Amino acid sequence: xxxxxxxxxxxxxxxxxxxxxxxxxxxxxxxxxxxxxxxxxxxxxxxxxxxxxxxxxxxxxxxxxxxxxxxxxxxxxxxxxxxxxxxxxxxxxxxxxxxxxxxxxxxxxxxxxxxxxxxxxxxxxxxxxxxxxxxxxxxxxxxxxxxxxxxxxxxxxxxxxxxxxxxxxxxxxxxxxxxxxxxxxxxxxxxxxxxxxxxxxxxxxxxxxxxxxxxxxxxxxxxxxxxxxxxxxxxxxxxxxxxxxxxxxxxxxxxxxxxxxxxxxxxxxxxxxxxxxxxxxxxxxxxxxxxxxxxxxxxxxxxxxxxxxxxxxxxxxxxxxxxxxxxxxxxxxxxxxxxxxxxxxxxxx
Amino acid sequence: xxxxxxxxxxxxxxxxxxxxxxxxxxxxxxxxxxxxxxxxxxxxxxxxxxxxxxxxxxxxxxxxxxxxxxxxxxxxxxxxxxxxxxxxxxxxxxxxxxxxxxxxxxxxxxxxxxxxxxxxxxxxxxxxxxxxxxxxxxxxxxxxxxxxxxxxxxxxxxxxxxxxxxxxxxxxxxxxxxxxxxxxxxxxxxxxxxxxxxxxxxxxxxxxxxxxxxxxxxxxxxxxxxxxxxxxxxxxxxxxxxxxxxxxxxxxxxxxxxxxxxxxxxxxxxxxxxxxxxxxxxxxxxxxxxxxxxxxxxxxxxxxxxxxxxxxxxxxxxxxxxxxxxxxxxxxxxxxxxxxxxxxxxxxx
Numbered sequence: 001x002x003x004x005x006x007x008x009x010x011x012x013x014x015x016x017x018x019x020x021x022x023x024x025x026x027x028x029x030x031x032x033x034x035x036x037x038x039x040x041x042x043x044x045x046x047x048x049x050x051x052x053x054x055x056x057x058x059x060x061x062x063x064x065x066x067x068x069x070x071x072x073x074x075x076x077x078x079x080x081x082x083x084x085x086x087x088x089x090x091x092x093x094x095x096x097x098x099x100x101x102x103x104x105x106x107x108x109x110x111x112x113x114x115x116x117x118x119x120x121x122x123x124x125x126x127x128x129x130x131x132x133x134x135x136x137x138x139x140x141x142x143x144x145x146x147x148x149x150x151x152x153x154x155x156x157x158x159x160x161x162x163x164x165x166x167x168x169x170x171x172x173x174x175x176x177x178x179x180x181x182x183x184x185x186x187x188x189x190x191x192x193x194x195x196x197x198x199x200x201x202x203x204x205x206x207x208x209x210x211x212x213x214x215x216x217x218x219x220x221x222x223x224x225x226x227x228x229x230x231x232x233x234x235x236x237x238x239x240x241x242x243x244x245x246x247x248x249x250x251x252x253x254x255x256x257x258x259x260x261x262x263x264x265x266x267x268x269x270x271x272x273x274x275x276x277x278x279x280x281x282x283x284x285x286x287x288x289x290x291x292x293x294x295x296x297x298x299x300x301x302x303x304x305x306x307x308x309x310x311x312x313x314x315x316x317x318x319x320x321x322x323x324x325x326x327x328x329x330x331x332x333x334x335x336x337x338x339x340x341x342x343x344x345x346x347x348x349x
Numbered sequence: 350x351x352x353x354x355x356x357x358x359x360x361x362x363x364x365x366x367x368x369x370x371x372x373x374x375x376x377x378x379x380x381x382x383x384x385x386x387x388x389x390x391x392x393x394x395x396x397x398x399x400x401x402x403x404x405x406x407x408x409x410x411x412x413x414x415x416x417x418x419x420x421x422x423x424x425x426x427x428x429x430x431x432x433x434x435x436x437x438x439x440x441x442x443x444x445x446x447x448x449x450x451x452x453x454x455x456x457x458x459x460x461x462x463x464x465x466x467x468x469x470x471x472x473x474x475x476x477x478x479x480x481x482x483x484x485x486x487x488x489x490x491x492x493x494x495x496x497x498x499x500x501x502x503x504x505x506x507x508x509x510x511x512x513x514x515x516x517x518x519x520x521x522x523x524x525x526x527x528x529x530x531x532x533x534x535x536x537x538x539x540x541x542x543x544x545x546x547x548x549x550x551x552x553x554x555x556x557x558x559x560x561x562x563x564x565x566x567x568x569x570x571x572x573x574x575x576x577x578x579x580x581x582x583x584x585x586x587x588x589x590x591x592x593x594x595x596x597x598x599x600x601x602x603x604x605x606x607x608x609x610x611x612x613x614x615x616x617x618x619x620x621x622x623x624x625x626x627x628x629x630x631x632x633x634x635x636x637x638x639x640x641x642x643x644x645x646x647x648x649x650x651x652x653x654x655x656x657x658x659x660x661x662x663x664x665x666x667x668x669x670x671x672x673x674x675x676x677x678x679x680x681x682x683x684x685x686x687x688x689x690x691x692x693x694x695x696x697x698x
Contacts, residue, residue, distance in 0.1 A: 084429040101452050104444070104449070104450070264639075264643070268642075286428065290613075293613070
């Protein structure tokens with residue numbers, strides 16, 4: 001791994017101390033320009049540090065360049081799902097570049113957003129990553145108006161945006177999920193979408209339709225339910241699907257939170273997954289693997305999206321021009337144990 | 350709520366613009382000392398802002414006091430469980446105080462920890478919150494040696510520490526969980542502890558013993574299993590408990606991740622919760638309510654612990670003396686649907 005290779009070229013304090021024949025405290029004093037080290041020793045350690053390209057004072061480096069060394073990540077709400085993967089990826093890149101990651105949450109509160117915008121204009125930031133719903137993305141325009149580099153993470157709702165965006169291949173994910181269920185033998189597949197005014201929700205649904213059409217399975221509109229990406233929507237829409245005169249044998253949930261809701265509704269009716277109902281999710285958040293049974297889902301490369309966003313932001317900060325204003329990373333199918341061939345018996349309801 | 354009250358005293362840009370009869374852009378220009386506003390208008394808006402005690406330039410405020418306005422939170426690993434609650438609480442307090450939250454993750458990598466320690470000594474920070482396992486807590490000593498205010502979150506392993514720590518009433522939580530199962534009629538209660546070299550794991554077990562002894566139920570050592578707080582431990586130890594000649598009717602998992610493992614093991618054996626087995630967790634992380642069935646668990650007040658830690662750190666930074674070097678907030682029982690009276694039939698295995 002490149003990261004590990006680059007790290008290994010740097011010497012640790014312990015290694016420098018050993019090579020110089022002094023204590024780590026002495027090396028630390030030199031690094032931090034503290035008193036208590038003889039001039040000769042100091043010069044010798046300093047030379048050794050420079051010789052080994054010991055990158056230590058990132059803050060000073062950034063300040064020399066007129067930069068703060070701070071990158072802001074603004075999240076609507078800390079939920080422990082989608083947000084964690086993105087944060088991990090961003091953190092990994094910034095740990096390597098020596099930037100510090102500042103986290104803010106807005107909780108969809110306009111006052112907090114406004115105050116945050118005010119502060120970010122006053123305060124030092126090298127650039128901003130936004131993880132916000134589309135309704136709030138006006139923030140990006142304000143940042144751009146103040147010449148603050150900005151990149152939005154999460155698929156865009158409009159085909160073009162003034163600021164760069166990082167997303168994943170959502171339509172293909174919807175297609176892959178549905179095609180997989182069809183390959184297991186399913187013909188009646190329910191879908192619980194996200195809000196259908198969002199392009200990303202429509203993309204999942206369009207992928208679902210595409211897979212059905214390719215397999216010559218007619219689209220049954222009574223199997224299409226709209227949710228709001230919340231667990232409760234998964235519960236309610238599953239109850240509705242179970243009341244259908246000809247209920248589906250598989251359910252495709254628009255995100256993993258809704259899939260958790262599908263699980264709860266099925267558990268209440270004692271309908272075993274995958275024996276009596278297959279369930280597939282979308283996102284592959286941390287808890288997907290912790291569900292019972294572990295959830296088969298469409299993996300959004302959240303960590304990689306965070307890394308890509310951070311890397312592109314660093315390039316913007318360095319004054320480079322990006323190849324494209326929108327980048328999509330590939331979704332993929334993660335096979336766990338929540339899908340199986342369709343049931344041969346009727347549902348126990 | 351105090352937060353809301355304090356916020357409402359400040360004027361928004363819109364309110365100032367309205368009162369001054371100018372556009373919000375004009376107000377923004379004055380706030381950010383940008384050109385394009387006539388001197389008279391600028392003076393009028395400036396006076397209005399000062400009159401209303403419009404707190405905007407936190408960065409400048411902090412710099413005047415020789416502070417950076419930055420608080421660091423160091424997390425071992427971003428997991429989307431315990432960490433999210435703590436982060437939320439810290440964020441809420443810092444949003445109000447006007448500090449910015451810098452997040453670092455160490456991933457238990459000693460090189461990353463060492464580099465982080467080096468940077469934090471070079472770079473501006475007003476104080477540090479640590480969310481790390483005990484083995485790594487030596488970091489706190491280094492920070493203290495550099496006069497950087499530090500508070501550790503999570504229950505301490507040693508009865509005394511040189512730095513302040515924030516925890517919760519773990520022993521009482523273990524007692525409450527077990528007492529609740531006893532109140533439902535359970536007599537054979539399995540427990541999957543954390544690593545028993547940790548005081549906090551032993552505290553849960555001691556609480557379990559205490560509840561059994563108070564109810565005159567003999568402690569059966571064959572029902573006590575040791576885990577490592579990971580999902581896989583929950584799975585494996587549940588399989589072991591199910592092979593017991595006289596298996597328990599309820600399982601107390603040392604944390605919610607292990608409880609998710611208990612769920613998976615029971616699901617594989619088609620043992621319904623709570624009908625055939627009651628399960629109780631510990632922590633009350635975000636996904637506890639998303640499990641099927643929703644997990645009854647011991648709530649650690651994670652958000653409040655984060656808030657308390659941030660508030661105490663701000664007091665340390667202000668040079669105040671804390672009342673105590675260790676503060677515990679109360680755990681509590683959260684009733685969901687994973688516990689019921691003991692089964693009357695035998696297990697289907």
